[in-house]
Amino acid sequence: MIASLVLLQTALTIAVAGPPTSPEYLPLHVALAEGLFTAQQVSVTLRSTRSDAAAAEMLASGQAQLAATSLDGVPPRLVWALTAAPPVALLVAPGRTDTIRSAADLVGQTVAMPAPGTAEDQALGLLLARAGVAVHHLKILSLGERGVVRALEGGEVAAGVLGEPYVSRLVEGGQAVVVMDLRTAKDAAAVLGGSTVGAALFAKAGAEPPAATIQALRAALQAAVARVISAEPAALQARLPSSVIGSPGDFALRLRGARDLFLADGRVTVEQLDRSLELLRVRAPLPTKVKLPRKPERLLID
Secondary structure, three states: HHHHHHHOEEEEEEEEEOOOOOOHHHHHHHHHHHHHHHHHOOEEEEEEEOOHHHHHHHHOOOOOEEEEEEOOOOOOEEEOOOOOOOEEEEEHHHHOOOOOOOOOHOOOOOEOOOOOOOHHHHHHHHHHHOOOOHHHHOEEOHHHHHHHHHHOOOOOOOOOEEEOOOHHHHOOOOOEEEEEEEEOOHHHHHHHHOOOOEEEEEOOOOOOOOOOHHHHHHHHHHHHHHHHHHHOOOHHHHHOHHHOOHHHHHHHHHHHHHHHHHHHOOOHHHHHHHHHHHHHHHHOOOOOOOOOOOOOHHOOOO
16 A cells, blocks of 8 residues: 555655755745645655756756746746745845935945845845846945845945845844835835745746646645744744754744745736736846747746
């Protein structure tokens, strides 16, 4: 009986954008650790990658059947939407709140972020695109997370883009103020002009898993998102690998800062997808090898 169940399972490799502690992809780790994939007769292997681009490359090359990454880059078929936007915020020092109130006020200023290709980098690009500000109209420094913290504390930059646990600690310590917040779906919609999609699970166009497998994945992820939204941090930590948890204190803050960003049913409307793609187009031209269908709804899997 056990052997027959094993034979019925579908085996899938999912490339997951890094680092492993990224809260956007926590439902995947929860689904694996708590047996939610197995309960749906799907055997999943998660392969952590260094970046969104690396996850997309694994999908394109066939090294993975699915990729959990951001919408930024190669546009394959969307299986399940995870978050509405990157779980980060634009911060300024308390003394600069009168002069910097929006992304439009960043023109001519120095802004710090951890590194290119990070969620913070993507978020800054979206904020600038929404405000109609070209990236070359400000000076951007890549300082690493702790470097951004130090630069904000020391007044060396006008603003910084960070995620948790740094946002909460800087704000609670009175060392920074949130000017624009993307850490909840409601706030992200207010800042970006409407509902969007950030991180999601994608399949390669023309090589999508069977419909039954997609439905099984969706059921597992819906259960995992419900756990992430409602469970206490300690309850989730009990089964997760240390690489996903990082520091327990940091984990609790990352979880708190992303819970309200998850799209509970994983569904994306055509309007959400179209708005997200338009912001990406404004931020930077898509690579010439990326061919978007004339109708964005063709990127969605029913």
